[in-house]
Each structure stands twice: as C-alpha cells, then as structure tokens.
Amino acid sequence: MSAQHAGDPASFAADVLDEGPPELEYEPGVASRRPTKTSAGGALIRDSTGRVLFVVPTYKAVLDIPGGMTEDDESPKAATVREIREELGLDIALGQLLVVDWTPRNGVWRDCHQFVFDGGVVSDATACDPELEAVVYLTLDEARSRIYPSLHRRLTLAVKALESGSTFYAEFGREV
Template sequence: MSAQHAGDPATFAADVLDEGPAELEHEPGVASRRAVKTSAGGALIRDSRGRVLFVVPGYKAVLDIPGGMTEDDESPRAAALREIREELGLTLPLGPLLVVDWTPRNGVWHDCHQFVFDGGVVDDAVACDPELEGVVYLALDEARPRIHPSLHRRLTLALAALESGAPRYAEFGREV
C-alpha cells in the first residue's frame, strides 16, 4: 500500500488511467476561483475498558484523537493510517467509517471535512511523535473539559455509529 492511497496501489493506478486524460478548464480561471477545503482523517481508538484514546499535542491547548490533515493527493483514510504510525508507532487495520463531519473555518484554518474511522481496541498506546506530550485514555464525558465541544459531539456520534453499524453525517458535530 502506498502512503498516499490506502487501497491496492495497482488498482488505484488502473482507476486513474481509466478516468482518461486530465480534465482541462473550458473557461480559464474557474478552478482557481473555487473554495479551498481541507480534509482530515482520524481514528476512534478505545482501550479494553471502553475509554477513548486522546493524543496530547504540544502545539495546542486541547486534546485530539489520533489522525491529522490530509497531504496533497492523500485520502482521509490514508492520512489517518499515516498519522497513527507517526503519532503512536502503530500500524492498525482501520475499521469502517463512523462519521463524516464538516467543520467551519476557524481562524487561519479553512473549513474542513473530518473523517473518523474505527481504530479498534488498543491498550497501552504511547506517543512516539515529538509533537505530542503524551496520550491519555478518558471516558468521553471525562474528556469534555479538555476537548473542543464539536469534537465531543463528533465522538458521541462515532460511538453511536460503532454501536449501530451505520455511519453518521454531521455539520460541526451535529447530525444532519
């Protein structure tokens, strides 16, 4: 598997070729006027007691889940896998998609599509990335004062999706 695409690289390459030649603009400048959206992939990882694994970033004041922003031409699933390797030193087989959440612009950050995948159960994970101060396992309600309200809502939906087997779509953490 390539770092950019989590599926079979040969199948992906064949799919790209099947699309045909690169699309050209029929009206110059249309593409450059389009909104720039970012995307991110993360994982809901729990321990055997059902607590959620949070990373403790050194570069911001709140906890987050393992994962991060996609790089150029990288899928959200591939970004989640890459970030889990970088942050935790783990190679996990990600489970199904649990939540797609749109978040609005926040300061310098563009609006974003956040994808949360099932990261399964991992006990005793440790931080391997110098950008992290550590990891902590917390019940979701315990984490509430240490995470953004939208992340709390998103993870509540992710846990519900895990139980029901049906992915959820949300906007700013509120199911639509």
C-alpha cells in the same frame, strides 16, 4: 497497500487511467477561483474498558484524537494511518468509517471535512512524536472539558455509529 491510497494500488492506477486524460479548463482560471477545503482523518481508538485514546499535542491547548490533516493527493484514510504511525508508532488496519463531519472556518483554519474511522482496541499506546506530550485514555464525559465541544459531539456520534454499525454525516458535530 500504498501509503497514498488505502485500496489496491494496481486497481487505483487502473481507475486513474480509466478516467482519461486530465481535465482541461474551458474557462481559464475557473479552477483556481474555487474555494479550497481541507480534510482530516482521525481514529476512534479505545482501550479494553471502552475509554477513548486522546493525544496531548504540544501545539494546542486541547486534546485530540490520533490523526491529522491530509496531504496533497492523500485520502483521509491514508492520512489517518500515516498519522497514527507517526504519532503512536502503530500500524493499524482501520475499520469502518464512523463519521463524516463538516466543520466551519475557525480562526486561521479553513472549513474542513473530518473523517473518523474505527481504530479498534489498543490498550498500551504511547506518544512517539515530538508534537505530542503524551496520550491519555478517557471516557467522553471525562474528556468533555478538555476537548472542543464539536469534537465531543463528533466522538459521541462515532461511538453511536460503532455500536449500531452505521456511518453518520454531521455538520459541526451535529448529525444532519
């Protein structure tokens, strides 16, 4: 499996070739005038008691889940796998997509599509990245005051998706 693409690399390459030559602009500059969205991937990782794994970043005052922003030409799933390897030193085969959430612009951050995947059960994760102070396992109720309200809503939906075998679409953490 490629670090850039979660599927079979040979199939991906064939799919790219099947698309034909790169699309040209009929109206010069039209593509550069389009808004740019960011995307991010994260994993809902639990311990054997069902508590959620949160990372404690050094660069912000709130907890987050393992994962991060996509790089150019990187899928959200590949970004999640890469970030988990960098942050926790773990190679995890992600499970199903649980939530796709759109979040609006927040200060310096653009609006974003956020993908949450099932990261399975890992009871002994540790921080391996200088950007992290530690990791903690908390219930969503315990984490409520230490995470953004939108992340709490998103993770509540992710747990619901995990329990039901569904995938949810949300906007700012609210199912729509």
